[in-house]
Amino acid sequence: MKHVFTAARILLGMLMLIGGVNGFYQFMDVPEFHPFMKILVESGYLYVVKALEVIAAILLLTNKKVPLALFLITPVVVNIALFHLFLDPRNPVGGILAVIFTGILLWQHRQKLLAIIEAD
Numbered sequence: 001m002k003h004v005f006t007a008a009r010i011l012l013g014m015l016m017l018i019g020g021v022n023g024f025y026q027f028m029d030v031p032e033f034h035p036f037m038k039i040l041v042e043s044g045y046l047y048v049v050k051a052l053e054v055i056a057a058i059l060l061l062t063n064k065k066v067p068l069a070l071f072l073i074t075p076v077v078v079n080i081a082l083f084h085l086f087l088d089p090r091n092p093v094g095g096i097l098a099v100i101f102t103g104i105l106l107w108q109h110r111q112k113l114l115a116i117i118e119a120d
Contacts, residue, residue, distance in 0.1 A: 005108045012101035013060030015094060016073060020053030034088040049076055060105075067112045070105055077102045 022028050023046060033041065040046040052072050059069035077098045084092040106113065 005104065008101040008104040008108075009060050009063065009066065012073075012098060012105065013057045015057075015098055015101070016053040016076075017057035017061065019094065020050045020057055023047065023050030023053070034083075036087055037083075049079075052076055066105065067109045070102065070109060070113065071116075074102055074106065 018028070037046075040049075053076060056069040056073035056076075059065050059072075077095075081092075081095040081099050084090075084095040
């Protein structure tokens with residue numbers, strides 16, 4: 001099971017790093033923006049999200065502060081999945097993979113993450 005967790009961590013880190021860096025320096029083709037995504041890009045909001053992706057990716061790939069990386073990246077992954085589910089279903093593969101990898105890592109680190117919720 002250790003190898004599954006390691007693979008999920010590395011694959012999620014690579015997925016987030018590629019997606020995050022591509023948001024700043026477009027090296028992969030991106031389909032025509034959905035109108036909602038266009039608003040996010042023009043407002044500058046998406047750059048904050050992409051910065052979070054890159055920061056979390058570095059933490060995941062270096063295996064440092066993985067619970068913190070999950071804390072940062074889980075809302076982003078949920079929004080990616082919901083965006084592709086409800087607004088732009090053209091290419092949901094990255095979102096589906098991100099949800100799967102994030103779920104695996106959340107399960108691995110559930111005790112540390114539950115401590116945040118249970119704290120008084």
